Amino acid sequence: xxxxxxxxxxxxxxxxxxxxxxxxxxxxxxxxxxxxxxxxxxxxxxxxxxxxxxxxxxxxxxxxxxxxxxxxxxxxxxxxxxxxxxxxxxxxxxxxxxxxxxxxxxxxxxxxxxxxxxxxxxxxxxxxxxxxxxxxxxxxxxxxxxxxxxxxxxxxxxxxxxxxxxxxxxxxxxxxxxxxxxxxxxxxxxxxxxxxxxxxxxxxxxxxxxxxxxxxxxxxxxxxxxxx
Amino acid sequence: xxxxxxxxxxxxxxxxxxxxxxxxxxxxxxxxxxxxxxxxxxxxxxxxxxxxxxxxxxxxxxxxxxxxxxxxxxxxxxxxxxxxxxxxxxxxxxxxxxxxxxxxxxxxxxxxxxxxxxxxxxxxxxxxxxxxxxxxxxxxxxxxxxxxxxxxxxxxxxxxxxxxxxxxxxxxxxxxxxxxxxxxxxxxxxxxxxxxxxxxxxxxxxxxxxxxxxxxxxxxxxxxxxxx
DNA sequence: AATTTAATTAAACATGTATTTAAATACGGA
DNA sequence: TCCGTATTTAAATACATGTTTAATTAAATT
Numbered sequence: 001x002x003x004x005x006x007x008x009x010x011x012x013x014x015x016x017x018x019x020x021x022x023x024x025x026x027x028x029x030x031x032x033x034x035x036x037x038x039x040x041x042x043x044x045x046x047x048x049x050x051x052x053x054x055x056x057x058x059x060x061x062x063x064x065x066x067x068x069x070x071x072x073x074x075x076x077x078x079x080x081x082x083x084x085x086x087x088x089x090x091x092x093x094x095x096x097x098x099x100x101x102x103x104x105x106x107x108x109x110x111x112x113x114x115x116x117x118x119x120x121x122x123x124x125x126x127x128x129x130x131x132x133x134x135x136x137x138x139x140x141x142x143x144x145x146x147x148x149x150x151x152x153x154x155x156x157x158x159x160x161x162x163x164x165x166x167x168x169x170x171x172x173x174x175x176x177x178x179x180x181x182x183x184x185x186x187x188x189x190x191x192x193x194x195x196x197x198x199x200x201x202x203x204x205x206x207x208x209x210x211x212x213x214x215x216x217x218x219x220x221x222x223x224x225x226x227x228x
Numbered sequence: 229x230x231x232x233x234x235x236x237x238x239x240x241x242x243x244x245x246x247x248x249x250x251x252x253x254x255x256x257x258x259x260x261x262x263x264x265x266x267x268x269x270x271x272x273x274x275x276x277x278x279x280x281x282x283x284x285x286x287x288x289x290x291x292x293x294x295x296x297x298x299x300x301x302x303x304x305x306x307x308x309x310x311x312x313x314x315x316x317x318x319x320x321x322x323x324x325x326x327x328x329x330x331x332x333x334x335x336x337x338x339x340x341x342x343x344x345x346x347x348x349x350x351x352x353x354x355x356x357x358x359x360x361x362x363x364x365x366x367x368x369x370x371x372x373x374x375x376x377x378x379x380x381x382x383x384x385x386x387x388x389x390x391x392x393x394x395x396x397x398x399x400x401x402x403x404x405x406x407x408x409x410x411x412x413x414x415x416x417x418x419x420x421x422x423x424x425x426x427x428x429x430x431x432x433x434x435x436x437x438x439x440x441x442x443x444x445x446x447x448x449x450x451x452x453x454x455x456x
Numbered sequence: 457a458a459t460t461t462a463a464t465t466a467a468a469c470a471t472g473t474a475t476t477t478a479a480a481t482a483c484g485g486a
Numbered sequence: 487t488c489c490g491t492a493t494t495t496a497a498a499t500a501c502a503t504g505t506t507t508a509a510t511t512a513a514a515t516t
Contacts (some may be wrong), residue, residue, distance in 0.1 A: 191419045199410075
């Protein structure tokens with residue numbers, strides 16, 4: 001058996017980006033906070049190609065700066081990633097947790113608050129679903145441990161407990177599992193958000209806006225969960 | 229502001245794997261088909277760390293062989309990936325499509341067949357949900373175009389049409405969107421399969437087996453979709 | 457039996473990436 | 487005004503990866 005010798009593989013060229021070739025040296029006093037700019041640039045790159053696959057050069061280039069800057073401010077690659085997580089990601093989930101903790105109506109109200117909360121988060125932070133898929137859902141993702149250890153006790157476990165209680169009180173279909181209901185809830189909110197670029201293309205669905213999506217999701221959940 | 233000099237970052241060591249140090253040269257006549265072994269090894273690695281992130285050396289090591297072997301059989305990295313896709317991935321989705329095409333009952337039967345079909349696929353090919361998340365759901369994934377161009381017309385579009393028809397006949401809740409219903413269906417099947425390692429840990433849910441999961445999913449969908 | 461061909465390894469090569477070092481420049485306080 | 491320090495770049499270093507080449511061994515063919 002002979003192998004083919006096909007030297008195709010057209011490597012896509014990076015855009016040159018026309019850098020102003022700034023000379024080394026301390027910047028003028030009115031220059032912006034570079035650390036924050038670097039975190040912004042990192043987040044943009046992480047959402048675009050993933051944390052693991054983002055070269056430091058890409059972040060530096062996005063910020064119009066040298067890779068050595070990243071080491072100056074963050075030490076090394078993993079500490080930069082950690083900084084992005086704790087300073088940009090955790091606060092976002094923390095606010096959703098706060099919102100849900102303050103919702104103390106029935107199950108339908110809790111679910112509506114969750115669906116609405118995800119909608120708000122995704123609108124404010126369009127990079128989040130991408131990052132969530134890549135760093136939590138993917139095996140070996142950088143944020144999975146963080147989810148399990150820090151976010152899960154505050155959010156999914158709390159939701160499961162409230163579903164279980166409502167089920168004992170006969171207000172949730174007995175054929176459902178309270179824990180799987182949390183999984184279903186995420187599969188009907190975060191997953192559609194993450195997959196939106198795909199299903200919009202497949203179904204040519206530019207007419208579906210956030211309100212339509214929310215209406216569909218709540219219709220499915222409200223009927224699906226309620227007792228007969 | 230001074231940066232920290234923290235030279236921690238304990239790099240996890242690869243297992244040496246105790247290679248028998250075979251000498252070069254053509255193998256004995258009764259040796260197995262290496263091409264198939266290489267495809268197997270590639271699939272294992274792809275599911276574990278992703279197609280893009282898998283070094284050829286990892287595949288070679290998994291198969292107990294030299295990286296040059298991969299070039300001998302497949303030419304280069306992208307051709308190896310293509311071979312895994314067309315020879316291992318497409319047939320699996322093709323079989324699901326066949327199954328669903330032959331299901332011509334009402335909406336509930338179609339949905340039950342889909343849920344059951346995903347369950348079978350995931351049982352037979354545990355690597356699939358991982359790969360699906362990483363290569364389809366992730367932006368820039370190697371299989372997204374494939375899904376949109378080759379799988380979508382045969383599966384999701386067909387499902388959406390059948391849902392729309394049933395809805396016109398008054399057998400599906402009018403508040404739902406037929407296209408989003410396909411998204412929901414995947415969010416309630418493939419997504420829970422892909423996330424199983426996570427939610428099993430979070431909820432300590434080793435007691436939930438395939439039948440329980442299917443029961444939950446169908447209960448939610450049957451009630452959620454039906455008209456009042 | 458001799459020769460060609462197929463399958464395999466070891467080693468070299470080219471490229472890209474994270475990281476370190478040295479130098480340059482401006483700020484801030486003495 | 488002068489000097490130490492903070493912030494930045496350019497260049498050097500070290501290592502991993504995809505790919506190629508030459509050598510080696512067994513099968514296949516004559």
